Amino acid sequence: KERFERCLDLYLCPRVVKKKMNVDPLSLLPQLPSPSDLRPFPTTVGVDFKGHHEKVTDSSFNATGEVLATCAADGLRIWDTLSGCCLIHRAPTKAVVKQKNEEGELVEVEVDVSPLCVAWHPKYADILAVGTDNGTVELLRPQCVKAAPAAEEEEESNDEDSDDEEDQAAGARRISSSVDLLEPAEEGEWTAITDAPGFEGLLIKADERADITKLTWHPRGWYLSHVAPNAVQVRSQCVIHNLKSQKTIRPFSKSKGGKIQASAFHPRRPQFYICTQKNVRLYDLKAQSLVRTYVSGAQHIMAISVFPGSGDHLTI
Incomplete structure (x- = not known):
């Protein structure tokens, strides 16, 4: 009887019939629209900027869009955007650094200094x-570029008043033109560049042992930040x-979450x-505190862009 009941349980147990579907993989792909429906889009090359013999590491248009700056291991080039003509070329410069020789002694060695990023x-x-x-960071004023400022944007009066008070408290200089902006102070670590034909400017020494990979301007132009992920400290x-007071600030003594890859200023607030590599942190510069942390699903964040108007959106 027990054997019969076991066989009955096996016989009456529910069975599921799995239906196998034969689906063509190509039928799952979306239908691509006709190229004629996507017009207008570029079909021919407008301007070709030829001149670099090494890999171009960065490029940037100026405020008026009239010139383009590119950098590579073979130097810095400034181009006319309409004709593609190279207006000026600056070859890699020379610098004397201290390195250890085979015997472990510090000796002075002359090395080539190549640009990595421009802004x-x-x-x-x-x-x-x-x-x-x-x-090092170089603030250059090419003589081949017109000294005309871009159109000023409308800004909140409250932000302007607060910034002016901060500048007066810090003993900032009065800036009326780009020439005044690049005039070195009487005392400071910012020195004038004298060995660059066709250029005027300032040299800022940050850390000899680091490659500066990113440069970011504040929308108002008084602050500049640079990122060097491989810095020893x-x-x-x-x-x-x-730039007004010609002072360098190092706001972060510790880095949580790994090496810093990029940075950006909030256009309206002091943030x-x-x-x-995997997250974004927002700091309040006045309160010197962490405001918010954004966690992304990206494996390696390389750049960030903040919406220039209100600063409510960011892209990584």
Whole structure:
């Protein structure tokens, strides 16, 4: 009887019939629209900028869009955007650094200094920031570019008043033109560049042992930040430069979440974004505190862009 009941349970147990579907994989692909429905889109090359013999690492248009700056291991070039003509070429410069020889002694060695990143000033169309592989930032004013500032944007009066009070408290200089902006102070670490034919500007020494990979301007143009992920000291991975007072600020002594990869200023508030490989942190510069942390699903964040109007949106 027990054997019969077991066989009955097996016989009466529910069975599921799995239906196998034969689906063509090509039928799952979406139908591509006709190219004629996507017009207008570029079909021919407008301007070709030929001149670099090495890989181009960065490029930037100035505020008026009349010139383009590109950098590579073979130097810095400035182009006319309409004709594609190279207006000026600056070859890699020379610098003397201290390195250890085979015997472990520190000796002075002359090395080539190549540009890694470039960024034009958002207001003055003739000021160019250049980050090098020697840990220096150059603020250049090419003589081939017109010294005409870009159109001023409307800004809130409250922000302007607060910034003016801060500048007066910090002993900031009065800036009326790009020439005044690049005039070195009587005392300070910012020195004038004298060995660059066709250029005028300032040299900012940050860290000799770091490659500066990113440059970011504040929308008003008074602050410039640079990022050096491979800096030996954590405090040198992200540095902010004040152009009015010609002072360098290192706001972060520790970096949570890994090396800093990119940075950005909030266009309206005194807030600052920094990106590590997997998250974004928003800091309040006045309160010197962490405001918010954004966690993304990206494996490696390389760049960040903040909406220029209100600053309510960001893209990584």
